[in-house]
Amino acid sequence: MNLFLKLLFRNRLAAMGAVVLGAILLLVLLTPFLPLQDPDVTATADRFKRPFTEGHLLGTDHLGRDLLSRLLHGTRLSLAIGIAAALIAATIGSAIGIIAGYFGGRTDNIIMRGVDMLMAFPYILLALAIVAALGPGLMNALIAVAAVNVPFFARNIRGITVGLAGREFIDAARLAGMGHGRIILTELLPNVLPVIVIAMSTTVGWMILETAGLSFLGLGSQPPQADLGSMLGEARSAMISHPHTSIVPGTMIFLIVMSINLLGDGVRDALDPRLRSGALSRPRATTLVERQGEIPEETDDLLAIKELETQFHVGNRIYRAVGGVSLAVKAGECLGVIGESGSGKSVTALSVMGLVASPPGVITGGAVRFQGEDLIGARYETLRQKRGDRVAYIFQDPLSTLHPLYRVGQQLAEAIQSHHKVSNAEARARAIRLLQDVRIPNAEARVDNYPHEMSGGMRQRVGIAMALANEPDVIIADEPTTALDVTVQAQILSLLDDLRRDRGLAIIFITHDFGVVAQLCDRVAVMYAGRIVEEGPTQAVLKAPAHPYTKRLIACVPELGGGRRALAAIPGLPPVVDNLPEGCAFAPRCDKAQENCRAGDVTLKGTAPRAVRCLYPEVAV
Amino acid sequence: MPALKVTNLAKTFPLKKPIFGPAPPGVRAVRPMSFEVATGETLGVVGESGCGKSTLARMLVGLLEPSEGSIEIEGRALDNADPAEFGKLIQYVFQDPQSSLNPRKTICQVMEAPLRRLYRMQKPERDKRISEIFASVNLREEFLDRYPHEFSGGQAQRIGIARALAANPRIIILDEPVSALDVSVQAQVLNLLADLKAQFGLTYLFITHDLAVVEAVSDRIIVLYFGAVVEIGRAENIFANPRHPYTRLLADSAPVVGKPLTAPEQKGSELPDPLNPPPGCAFAGRCPRATEICRADEPKLTEMGEDQLAACHHPLEG
Known part of the structure; x- marks a missing residue:
């Protein structure tokens, strides 16, 4: 109240x-108690007195009643x-x-x-x-x-x-x-x-x-x-x-x-x-940037996220959604980012192109370098030209990312035409080719469908086609198969895998599913409470996880063929990022935690390509 | 006596009659199916979206009137559609824990509703029962005065389970109870469900699309496709030795660490159109083994090996 x-x-x-x-x-509540004249008593002699005359503050009407x-x-x-x-x-x-x-x-x-x-x-x-x-x-x-x-x-x-x-x-x-x-x-x-x-x-x-x-x-x-x-x-x-x-x-x-x-x-x-919730106004076209401290140097990667920090400022609270994340992909490489809800994996992805809603989102540190150029703090026009053209996104729910009132062909054509001057006929022909590329049967007819006329798997194919529309260098896929059935998921994953091999695409694949990461990604980074806790080649990380969180998370995932059994669980809940514990964020749920885990900041270290943020790792890396 | 016996249960959703011409036949969301669940058993139900698993669940708890067939719980036929009568015998745990809790009611009000309406308990009795239930689902009693939005998904789902338990049912229908939860929390809830089953002697019907989860918690599994049962078998067997090609496709599609990425089917295959169902086996259009007879005759569920039934003209070898 x-x-x-x-x-x-x-x-x-x-x-x-x-x-x-x-x-x-x-x-009006006080009216009966105010010393007013009777409103209904007529005095024709006093009719039409002007306001502010003696005895009648607002004058009188045609029958001389007090106004x-x-x-x-x-x-x-x-x-x-x-x-x-x-x-x-x-x-x-x-x-x-x-x-x-x-x-x-x-x-x-x-x-x-x-x-x-x-x-x-x-x-x-x-x-x-x-x-x-x-x-x-x-x-x-x-x-x-x-x-x-x-x-x-x-x-x-x-x-x-x-x-x-x-x-x-x-x-x-x-x-x-x-x-x-x-x-x-x-x-x-x-x-x-x-x-x-x-x-x-x-x-x-x-x-x-x-x-x-x-x-x-x-x-x-x-x-x-x-x-x-x-x-x-x-x-x-x-x-x-x-x-x-x-x-x-x-x-x-x-x-x-x-x-x-x-x-x-x-x-x-x-x-x-x-x-x-504070979203009182329309979000800005790009995320607000208030960087403090050094801006990291450029590297030779295609896309490099360096020490990225993104926060949400809601009222007096500061949610550190991303607290210093560094990731990089080369051409043709697929990097998996795995984590539970609230671990900051989606915010990291959205920060790349300044797509985090501001307010309340603020990028407070780090850099995102695409071919060496820093995208954080870049002018809106620069970002707009790169969005969807050089770096494209695929989102989780294709039903909410496709406009329900336009045919999918029109939406694909729009994606092309907002970056390239091509005629409508040419854009439509390219839209059909894109639909064929993502293996939509009967593409010439499907191009005139509305999104609701397609199944979930088909819509996600359209989402992928749209991401491919301008032959981008990097695709950021944010849980693209989570909303799909397993048989459809298998088709979409193999499609993405073929595309990256054929076109040399770099893919950042965000998911919570180890099975998917194992099948698709070359390298994997595990996130917890806004930070990377472990990274390395997928096979190595999955075979010998170094961080206790990774190890126990893998143990939580039931695998087909394991038979009836009790499942391993991690007690407790992930921390809320406006009130992170001192030291390792996983320490309260970790059974190996010692005093010094809760004391100071734990750094991410190891020999490349592996690294772990733990004082007592399961295996040395 | 089985805890739950379903005989020829089916649901057809009528379509609107056009102004001219006869009424169309309607969408057969659930085709006539029969199965039994023994007391203390967990029966898993798997299938992809649109296969009729939620329609089946809603009929079992009385939220939806079946078009034909009957439901028996411990030998008593449930033919009246009074949810309160159903409520004492069979309860439901929803997929989305947040949206199954009224945002404007405290947890206490949510928990009291079944005790008051189904059992007419008085206040002291209710309080005692609620604290017993909360203890068994590992929730603190201070949560009772809070509102649903203050809880995480895992806690909210435990409240949903506590509410189902409050009605003291014999059977609980679990409709994708963990698919909205994170992996680390998912296991907490699944293990809690297993404990509760042992403690209260419950019978579960566990509906999910996640094969690994259903295999880990079930005794037997039913595979649904396009509103019909295509295969029933023991959990440890059905995915290892599937008889129906669809079960095999499901098992092959699940991503598993260490298995190379292959698309088990390359074509842009789709579920058949419910408005225009194909004759014969619904899976024939996607099936590599399909022949003429599959496109003409609907296969019946037949015994194939020990405790395993499949509806297929050309079953896979065991």
């Missing part, structure tokens, strides 16, 4: 709205009606939406078609029709405004509920023996409540306007009772001769609606979970 208020008031406009609305609310008193009483009424209408519309609309979204099928169909029918009428016409049927009067205006807004809530909440109703925790609740009513009340409602609050905060303003509109037409509050709409309506005839009678209620409507809308936007922003 405190966090919510802090976020809300960080938005200055919302804070201003809150102050104005608060002042108005305070004023200040009428304004405050009118605002009180208008606000009450608006908020009541919003509450009624939200309750009924949300109930309809939740029921339609939860039960789905025919129930959903019937309810939502009914709602559609309501929405097919222009809302003011509908409100007029309702008031016409019920007769003029404030209560009837309230009913009309609420009824007109029910569809808005129903549709909004139904959409959210449909998404939630398919979630596993709803199934779990059903298995725990809950009935439909209880699931709706205790499982669904708490999850849609923030959306209801947001929708309400943005619609109260409209509802006040709509009620004022009905009153303006004489269908809402009846004389002599004042509300903002009827005050405007009565002042209409004197608008030219005595403008203050219209300006006073008009300004009040303006202030109320404006402050409610600003506050409502602020509430929406503050409740949105995406904004809470």
